Amino acid sequence: MDILKILSRGTKKGAGKSSAATLPQKPTNPQLYHDPTRGVKRKRANEAPLAQPSTDDGADDVDFFAPKENKKQAITPEAIENTPAVQAENLVPSAQLDEEDVRQVLRSHRLKFTLLSSHEEKLAKIKKCKKKEKIKAKTKDTKQPLFPQLMTSFNELKSKYNASARLIENIAKQGYRIPTEVQLGSLPLLMQPETALAGTLGGTNNITADEGVHFLAVAPTGSGKTLSFLIPTMNSIMRRRAEIGQQNEHSLEAIIVAPTRELAHQIANEGRKLAVGTGVKIVAFKKGMRIPVEGQEVEPDDGNSSDSEDDASVPSEDEAPGGTDKASSRPVTRADILVTTPLLLLNFLTKRARSKRTLPNVRSLILDEGDVLLDPLFRDQVLGIWTSCTHELLRLTCWSATMGSNIETLVMEQLASRQVSSSPVPLIRLVVGLKDTAVPSINHRLIFTGDNERGKLFTLRQLLHPNVASDSLPDMRLPFLVFVQSIERAVSLHDELKFEFPVEAGGSTRIASLHSSLSDAARSSIITRFRAGEIWVLITTDLLMRGIDFRGVNGVINYDVPASSAAYVHRVGRTGRAGHEGGVAVTFYTKEDVPHLALIANVIALSEKQAGKSSEEGLPKWLMDALPKVRKEDKKKLKERGVESRRGSKAQISSKSAWEKKREDNRKGAIAGSKKRKLDETTTGRAGGGQDSEWSGIDD
Numbered sequence: 006m007d008i009l010k011i012l013s014r015g016t017k018k019g020a021g022k023s024s025a026a027t028l029p030q031k032p033t034n035p036q037l038y039h040d041p042t043r044g045v046k047r048k049r050a051n052e053a054p055l056a057q058p059s060t061d062d063g064a065d066d067v068d069f070f071a072p073k074e075n076k077k078q079a080i081t082p083e084a085i086e087n088t089p090a091v092q093a094e095n096l097v098p099s100a101q102l103d104e105e106d107v108r109q110v111l112r113s114h115r116l117k118f119t120l121l122s123s124h125e126e127k128l129a130k131i132k133k134c135k136k137k138e139k140i141k142a143k144t145k146d147t148k149q150p151l152f153p154q155l156m157t158s159f160n161e162l163k164s165k166y167n168a169s170a171r172l173i174e175n176i177a178k179q180g181y182r183i184p185t186e187v188q189l190g191s192l193p194l195l196m197q198p199e200t201a202l203a204g205t206l207g208g209t210n211n212i213t214a215d216e217g218v219h220f221l222a223v224a225p226t227g228s229g230k231t232l233s234f235l236i237p238t239m240n241s242i243m244r245r246r247a248e249i250g251q252q253n254e255h256s257l258e259a260i261i262v263a264p265t266r267e268l269a270h271q272i273a274n275e276g277r278k279l280a281v282g283t284g285v286k287i288v289a290f291k292k293g294m295r296i297p298v299e300g301q302e303v304e305p306d307d308g309n310s311s312d313s314e315d316d317a318s319v320p321s322e323d324e325a326p327g328g329t330d331k332a333s334s335r336p337v338t339r340a341d342i343l344v345t346t347p348l349l350l351l352n353f354l355t356k357r358a359r360s361k362r363t364l365p366n367v368r369s370l371i372l373d374e375g376d377v378l379l380d381p382l383f384r385d386q387v388l389g390i391w392t393s394c395t396h397e398l399l400r401l402t403c404w405s406a407t408m409g410s411n412i413e414t415l416v417m418e419q420l421a422s423r424q425v426s427s428s429p430v431p432l433i434r435l436v437v438g439l440k441d442t443a444v445p446s447i448n449h450r451l452i453f454t455g456d457n458e459r460g461k462l463f464t465l466r467q468l469l470h471p472n473v474a475s476d477s478l479p480d481m482r483l484p485f486l487v488f489v490q491s492i493e494r495a496v497s498l499h500d501e502l503k504f505e506f507p508v509e510a511g512g513s514t515r516i517a518s519l520h521s522s523l524s525d526a527a528r529s530s531i532i533t534r535f536r537a538g539e540i541w542v543l544i545t546t547d548l549l550m551r552g553i554d555f556r557g558v559n560g561v562i563n564y565d566v567p568a569s570s571a572a573y574v575h576r577v578g579r580t581g582r583a584g585h586e587g588g589v590a591v592t593f594y595t596k597e598d599v600p601h602l603a604l605i606a607n608v609i610a611l612s613e614k615q616a617g618k619s620s621e622e623g624l625p626k627w628l629m630d631a632l633p634k635v636r637k638e639d640k641k642k643l644k645e646r647g648v649e650s651r652r653g654s655k656a657q658i659s660s661k662s663a664w665e666k667k668r669e670d671n672r673k674g675a676i677a678g679s680k681k682r683k684l685d686e687t688t689t690g691r692a693g694g695g696q697d698s699e700w701s702g703i704d705d
């Protein structure tokens with residue numbers, strides 16, 4: 006085993022034959038769609054020339070988004086300065102952009118704003134339709150394109166939005182230089198909706214944005230959605246506090262809901278970095294924690310509740326001295342922003358409560374990964390939280406890389422049923438990119454691994470070891486994530502691979518598996534070690550597929566094919582984030598996957614098309630033609646259950662053949678039988694215990 010080769014895998018730049026290997030891993034322009042020529046209708050007199058290709062580091066960056074002829078154009082600092090966003094900022098430093106400028110920036114960055122029709126209007130329309138037409142009406146409503154103001158540079162936070170100097174400083178300290186597309190579009194709308202939309206809402210049913218907007222954002226994985234909701238949330242909390250002159254009072258004003266504990270903690274950490282010195286307190290909700298609510302009369306604690314078991318886990322730094330809840334001795338945690346998973350907060354709001362607990366000061370409900378949070382899995386929990394937020398000016402924002410029209414309709418229906426004021430609040434949708442079912446920023450590979458598990462293991466081992474890697478496989482740099490279908494498969498794949506790296510390279514500490522059956526502490530420790538680069542291969546389930554931001558992940562391996570196209574988008578989106586080029590996503594498939602492989606192949610084909618790849622470079626046409634169309638019922642079944650042949654007793658992953666496995670089972674049986682016999686002999690004092698006849702011995 007060549008240790009040096011293994012150790013150098015995480016850093017090497019140009020070795021290997023595949024294009025992935027030649028891609029540099031330095032941070033590039035975080036704007037995904039930064040084609041300066043796209044959408045330019047009229048030439049500006051003072052327009053700067055386009056940046057020339059750079060050859061100084063010997064490896065040109067690949068711009069997957071540029072038109073084909075620009076594919077080799079390097080992303081130099083000058084190129085960043087020449088993006089339409091930055092140019093527009095240079096032209097009009099702090100004034101409003103005129104509509105033509107807005108349209109140009111929207112076109113070149115592939116942003117699309119839509120005012121979704123007012124709720125009552127839409128519902129009335131759906132009700133009127135005959136059954137057959139209902140579906141059509143749901144998806145095809147009266148949608149109006151919008152051209153709101155855009156934030157072309159973070160400098161505008163000061164010049165136009167009067168944001169706190171400390172917040173701006175913290176943004177700069179994190180190294181954020183120019184806003185990504187989703188930030189460029191959403192920040193003005195969420196920070197000063199009335200100004201951002203001035204003049205654009207005219208004639209639309211008396212809709213005004215004076216009191217904020219509801220917002221749906223669909224933007225690629227790793228495109229900076231977290232910052233897009235954290236900055237406006239913090240800014241409005243600071244602004245309101247300044248208005249009422251209560252700088253140090255924490256009154257819970259925003260709730261951020263995320264589907265997993267890992268994501269909730271990541272968001273809270275990001276928030277804390279931005280909040281340094283601003284006085285805004287952001288807390289990740291934990292079991293046993295108490296927050297101020299209205300109607301918080303609780304049943305006396307009988308000591309058997311699961312909440313009480315976790316008292317010790319509540320860190321004291323989150324507890325406000327003196328703020329005790331009368332019905333309990335637990336301290337009440339005071340925060341401005343709470344980040345939580347849905348069930349945890351809902352349990353707190355509803356469990357052991359004599360009267361309904363509400364969150365009267367919450368003005369902003371943020372659903373990160375909103376599509377899954379409004380999916381049946383979490384829907385009732387999220388709607389329960391939503392109902393508890395009783396402030397009249399509550400605004401909902403919903404963020405994801407994927408969002409079906411069913412989610413849009415659900416949000417509209419919910420907003421309509423909860424509307425309190427007579428003038429409707431605008432619901433605005435922002436879409437970044439052409440299609441949400443594409444990840445053009447990375448290299449995709451589909452690999453047929455033969456008919457059984459052993460083929461997959463063999464291929465995975467080849468990818469782990471550069472010295473045996475075959476020409477037909479991409480050269481993947483560590484670290485990488487490996488996704489499997491279930492917890493059982495994560496555990497057994499980990500067992501198979503844990504001694505893959507030699508002791509000199511760290512041995513079994515380099516590979517770990519993370520899934521929901523581990524304790525919270527174990528999960529946190531694995532995440533920390535993976536972030537720190539101590540773990541090189543992390544085997545996981547769909548628990549980690551959404552939102553998690555590991556900056557250094559160079560590759561994603563779908564050991565098991567994902568259960569939907571959205572799952573594919575989110576899984577592979579763990580690499581190639583924030584403009585980092587060179588991420589590779591490899592998906593293994595066997596004959597069991599062929600019936601539904603089209604779901605994944607279509608996403609890959611679309612991604613390659615958006616990336617400007619030619620048909621020779623992308624998926625072979627014969628494969629696309631050969632794959633059967635996936636029926637709706639099969640899609641549903643796959644999403645709910647995964648691939649049938651990887652469930653139950655077949656979930657185990659092993660490199661052994663069926664014959665070897667049987668032999669091993671028999672050997673284990675023999676050892677167990679022998680131990681039992683010995684035990685019987687010592688307890689009964691005679692040879693040949695009564696149950697000997699039940700053991701049939703080794704077959705072979």
Ligand SMILES: Nc1ncnc2c1ncn2[C@@H]1O[C@H](COP(=O)(O)OP(=O)(O)OP(=O)(O)O)[C@@H](O)[C@H]1O
Pocket residue numbers: 035180181182183184185188224225226227228229230231232405406551552553554556578582583
């Ligand atoms: N303006 C910016 N400039 C550079 N990097 C940025 C910028 N904004 C965010 N990032 C970085 O981009 C990465 C991805 O951001 P984030 O996690 O918010 O993505 P996301 O859109 O929420 O992705 P996902 O859909 O996977 O949840 C983070 O590492 C973040 O620090």
